[in-house]
Amino acid sequence: MTAPIDFWFSIGSPYTFLAVMRLPGIAEKAGVEVRWRPFNAHALQIEANDVPFADKPLKADYMWRDIERRAAKFGLPVRLPIPYPLPEMEQANRVAVLAAGEGWCPAYAIATYRRWFADREPSGSEPNLSESIKEAGQDPARVLEQANSGAAARALEAATGEAKEIGIFGSPSFVADGELFWGPDRLEDAIEWQHNLDQGNPG
Amino acid sequence: MTAPIDFWFSIGSPYTFLAVMRLPGIAEKAGVEVRWRPFNAHALQIEANDVPFADKPLKADYMWRDIERRAAKFGLPVRLPIPYPLPEMEQANRVAVLAAGEGWCPAYAIATYRRWFADREPSGSEPNLSESIKEAGQDPARVLEQANSGAAARALEAATGEAKEIGIFGSPSFVADGELFWGPDRLEDAIEWQHNLDQGNPG
Numbered sequence: 001m002t003a004p005i006d007f008w009f010s011i012g013s014p015y016t017f018l019a020v021m022r023l024p025g026i027a028e029k030a031g032v033e034v035r036w037r038p039f040n041a042h043a044l045q046i047e048a049n050d051v052p053f054a055d056k057p058l059k060a061d062y063m064w065r066d067i068e069r070r071a072a073k074f075g076l077p078v079r080l081p082i083p084y085p086l087p088e089m090e091q092a093n094r095v096a097v098l099a100a101g102e103g104w105c106p107a108y109a110i111a112t113y114r115r116w117f118a119d120r121e122p123s124g125s126e127p128n129l130s131e132s133i134k135e136a137g138q139d140p141a142r143v144l145e146q147a148n149s150g151a152a153a154r155a156l157e158a159a160t161g162e163a164k165e166i167g168i169f170g171s172p173s174f175v176a177d178g179e180l181f182w183g184p185d186r187l188e189d190a191i192e193w194q195h196n197l198d199q200g201n202p203g
Numbered sequence: 204m205t206a207p208i209d210f211w212f213s214i215g216s217p218y219t220f221l222a223v224m225r226l227p228g229i230a231e232k233a234g235v236e237v238r239w240r241p242f243n244a245h246a247l248q249i250e251a252n253d254v255p256f257a258d259k260p261l262k263a264d265y266m267w268r269d270i271e272r273r274a275a276k277f278g279l280p281v282r283l284p285i286p287y288p289l290p291e292m293e294q295a296n297r298v299a300v301l302a303a304g305e306g307w308c309p310a311y312a313i314a315t316y317r318r319w320f321a322d323r324e325p326s327g328s329e330p331n332l333s334e335s336i337k338e339a340g341q342d343p344a345r346v347l348e349q350a351n352s353g354a355a356a357r358a359l360e361a362a363t364g365e366a367k368e369i370g371i372f373g374s375p376s377f378v379a380d381g382e383l384f385w386g387p388d389r390l391e392d393a394i395e396w397q398h399n400l401d402q403g404n405p406g
Binding site for chain 2 (some may be wrong): 060061182
């Protein structure tokens with residue numbers, strides 16, 4: 001056994017949708033273990049003066065069309081346009097950090113992204129927030145109380161600091177044995193990298 | 204027969220290497236015709252205040268590592284670091300426009316990128332410039348005289364204006380029946396799109 005692959009992601013990043021929805025199946029098929037690591041990509045992008053699409057209308061339009069095409073290719077339901085940016089992005093990610101600590105992060109992340117992209121309900125806001133927590137088998141009242149404690153905010157901040165130390169600059173990112181892969185298009189390469197390590201082959 | 208796919212590219216863009224080297228084989232296999240359209244991506248990026256990697260050292264480092272990994276995956280020889288940015292990028296692209304008009308653009312583009320990435324000779328400068336023209340079966344003296352005429356510069360400018368009208372914002376881009384695909388990672392999707400059109404299937 002080697003270390004699991006780290007999946008660094010921020011709810012609120014549109015391209016992250018394609019990774020969240022496809023990662024579990026692809027990782028399972030390859031026999032690669034995944035550690036879900038929510039962080040605040042937006043904070044790092046502001047720091048690096050590199051907020052994608054912010055003042056780039058042409059690129060933003062392209063992004064949505066690109067996501068729509070890729071989702072169709074992968075059979076993922078999407079109903080554009082969807083609310084963007086998310087008004088309560090931090091809330092969505094504080095819950096994700098808590099979920100990661102308790103072991104129900106994939107179920108929550110998948111549920112909230114599906115509601116955002118297929119039902120047009122913004123992640124981090126009601127009803128998406130509570131319904132996604134419920135879909136992950138948890139009690140919204142208990143989870144939201146904890147997510148709104150200072151501890152959850154500090155945990156998200158600590159994870160973001162860790163991401164920065166590793167050299168992560170955007171979501172989604174994958175780290176396999178110290179090797180960084182960025183973007184949903186690198187999902188397969190990252191899994192393959194880890195799979196080769198697990199098999200004892202050079203990357 | 205449908206219209207060919209348009210391959211919009213600028214010599215000088217590192218990621219374009221992966222498209223230039225792989226496009227001919229993939230297009231041929233799919234039976235898709237390609238029109239090579241050199242343009243000045245840098246000019247459009249300056250205009251849009253969106254010069255990639257310029258003041259983003261972390262992302263630039265990642266880009267080179269990413270290209271290196273992808274090149275290895277595709278069996279393309281690369282010896283990093285290579286000279287970047289290209290000091291005579293415009294010269295490289297004026298020759299490309301001329302080559303596109305005369306029908307020897309793919310051979311020239313492939314030769315100049317190979318020399319840049321495998322031999323560390325900057326495209327657009329000697330010896331890369333003349334040797335790549337020769338590899339494409341042309342006489343460097345004749346070509347360089349024409350490429351340095353005002354006509355070639357105007358042709359490059361006109362192509363860049365056309366790219367902008369279409370909504371292109373970076374290199375490499377592919378346009379299949381008005382559908383825009385951006386980046387080397389969309390090469391296969393673009394070819395598939397055109398291939399489905401040629402077969403009379405919806406994209």
